[in-house]
Amino acid sequence: MATTTDPVPGAGTSADSRTETQADARPGAGARFPLRTVFMGVLGSVLVLVASFGAAGVLVRDPVLGNGPLSWIRYGHGKALMTALLYVGFGLVVWAWVRLGRYVLAGRVGTRPVVIAALSWMAPLLVAPPLFTRDVFSYLGQGAQLLHGLDPYAYGPAALDTLPDVVQNVHPLWQTTPAPYGPLFLWVAQGIVSVTGNNMIAGVIVTRVVLLAGLGAMLWALPRLVKHLGGTLPVTMWLAVASPMTVIHLVGGPHNDLLMLGFLTVGVLAALERKHAVAIALVTVGMLIKPTAAIALPFLVWVWANHLPAERTLFRRFVTAVTPSLGIFGVVFVAGTWLSLGSFNLGWVTGLQAPQIIANWLNFPTGIGEIFYTLVNVVVDVQVSPFVTVARGLAWLALAAVLVRQWWLSRHGGNEAIFRMAVALLAVAVFAPPTLPWYLTWGFVIASAFPWRRTHLAAVVGISMFLVLVYYPTGEQSLYDWWFIAGVIAASLYGAASLLRPDPLGLIAAWRRLPDDDRVEDTAATVGVPASSPPTRSSR
Template sequence: MPTSSVAASGARYVGLVGAALLAVAGHLGGALPDAPLGVTPTSIWRAPGGPATLTCWLVGTVLLVGAWWSLRDGAPSTRWAYVTAGLWALPLLVTPPMGSRDVYSYACQGWTYAHGVDPYSVGVAGAGCPWLDTVAPIWRDTPAPYGPVFVLLAALAVGLGGGLTGTIVALRVIAVAGLLLAALCLPGLARAAGVPTRRAVWLALAGPLIGVHLVAGAHNDAVMLGLLLCGLLVAIRRPGWPAALLLAGALLGLAVTVKATAVVVVPFAVLAGVRHPYTVRALVRDGGWLAGGLVGAVLVTSVLSGLGFGWVGGLTHSGDSEQWTSPPTAVGFVVDYAGALVGRDPQAVPVLRAVALLLLAGLLVVLWWRSWRTLRRLNDTPVANGGRAQVAPVRFEVERPRVVVRGAALALVATVVLSPVFHPWYATWPLALLALTAVQTRWFTVPTALAAFLALPDGTNLARFTKAPGALAMTALLLTVLVLALRRART
């Protein structure tokens, strides 16, 4: 057996052992319904079974991260990557929720809607959810921040599951369905973007955050990613086809009405749907079809659900949690610490968050404009005979998906970095698209690997207990990156 095959086989089973240890940690001390809330790492260690829980979690995470990292340049084959990612997910399919308690919020929001109460007007506490004690206190009085499609899916899970356990199982099935849809779309997107499918599938599906947070944690990000990748694939495969663009827009609209983050990808999907040649007229024509599908999906789901657009207002509560893992929040903390030293209370966190959102808006425009200009330049590249004509269609069709997917990936990176709050599973948003376009992988696989260590099995976020040192470290990292970027720009 070749050495590479031996190494890959070793990585497969090391990761499987890691996933099994994480499942054991979930059974011993995961985010169980009756688990105590507001605990600290020290209290977890002192609890019965605490040392075993934390040991299994730490060793399992190290093994899973190490196995994924060792094959970051690509698994032996696409089929091998699928099989291995599936093997690693199996133990986490049958463990209690891990990494956060958000799935209980989903269950209560679904219960609220199923019992005729608007989840966008009251929190789950005001609605009288019978499972209120399982929800993290910070989210009990907060209206749902998710779109009507996910509220409908959560209500469906409540109807199918009956009790709390059945509802959690149904929500996990929905999350896995989203991952399966993403897995179905990855090969087509990878071929279109010109990257090896074995690498794209491995990076996007076998990562340490996928099993813990999207499978065991049943986060709705899995559904959003599945719909988003499917919409992008349809737009790339059938540019200029009105029916296909309507479908692509509808899929992206459904993604937005699961989680609003998907909206930053829509402008790049419009570029994907434009038929060659790239002109303003073609952009308006083809982009109009896609936009029509998106608006139609949003309107239909908002109206038929009876919820209207109350979900837009719920988005303002997503930043209620303050953690140093969000760069603008970390810088705000440091400014507040500096102010305290001189007897001031600058309250810089809200200001820095607002500035970061303005910067994000501007950066998204710049990224879209650069992608548009790149496609226009390709469109107008002189041909061999010296005349100014359209680039050869074959070459253009190779470059177009790569430009579009790269722009969408960077838009999601900017969204994660500049958002007012960051949770480990947020890293899965750009990961799926970076796996399809990035040449160098270390700059995004390292942060992804580190994010896997931020949450304990019961949902305790370690960022809560490292506020000051974490904020200082994040600010120092940002300054270092800024200095290096300026030096690179000069040279």
């Protein structure tokens, strides 16, 4: 089980560090609000917003910038300039997030500043074009299909001959691909398109606003989950809400995973508070938005079983819990599907195969298959597909074994079952093709309510940076641009190290040893956390 390190406010800090903290801890005596850190993130977010109009998922036919005096930012050197500016903005957001994390670990800020920071960083992105993805255009295209009487589980958006702006902005890969999303989400997308019509700018903004309901549910549920699971609330909010995975991917994207996570977190909370029927119903609703929420249901059955009288055998308690669980699941599943689609259409189950056409090494088994293909292809001219297919097949078997083992280890219910659930969700994101960066939020958000070691949090910083940057701002993957990926890895490692030690390479210290006329001051890098960690405490 994860463990955490007790923060020691002020321990191991220098006079410069205390001065910077005091400057960042306004307003009010004794208050700890990191004003400059929050402003740094806001500035970065605004730069991302400005640059996104030229460098992100812009429209094929832009009614605002397409033929105007600023159209140059979408092409050639203008687009390159906007791309560079967007990465500068992203760097400021990450820098602010890491600084905020150091304050949290040192016990200098509480939950409220973390939440205010996260919401402040998200706010400018609400009106930005899609960032690092174009999935929102697929959402709108599939909603338009349902609105106009076409089955999105039988046809791709290209079958729609109305709303041309909606269709032409869907990524070519998904133009003819059936929808892989749950029927309830398609019903939500249908409602959005019924309001915004062919206006893609309004469609993207309204989609973000609707998905924020999931963020609101997370903000309500996570403090209560922390009380059950033993975490530290500021750390949880920093990890689950202020992270670039949430700010850039889930909100800036935007992605429907955010809405699913809202139902999942509230459902898990309901299970821990012995409201088991509500828990099963909520997580089933989450499954009707994003099918992967179904992974959580078997674990919630164990939580229910272990809340039953202890004098019964484990088998009897399991049967007593699983029987109503199946009934509740069935009713919600059938009713939700029928109300969303107007019929009991199970085509979305087969639609889950559609994303598997994505093949890149971010998915671990796909990468293994590509490595073996590369080695064999040096000697014999072969096709890559058999290698990837075999590797993925073996990974499915391994994933099945991992899921069964995690489920069985959770048979005693309680916090252990929820922890195993988070592991299972992460395993699905890593082993099941495809692995898309925002998929790892499924497990991270649940795991964030547990205690954490500082070194594990540093690893999350590096992973979060990497998982944003492996896609270009336009939504195209950068995974085979090896020089770029080398830079991404280096930046991610530096970001991870910076959580534990400001200026880990000593760059600022080296600048400060220069003569005064040549010195470049960066007081932000002097904020620190204790160099050595106190003893850890187990959550078990």
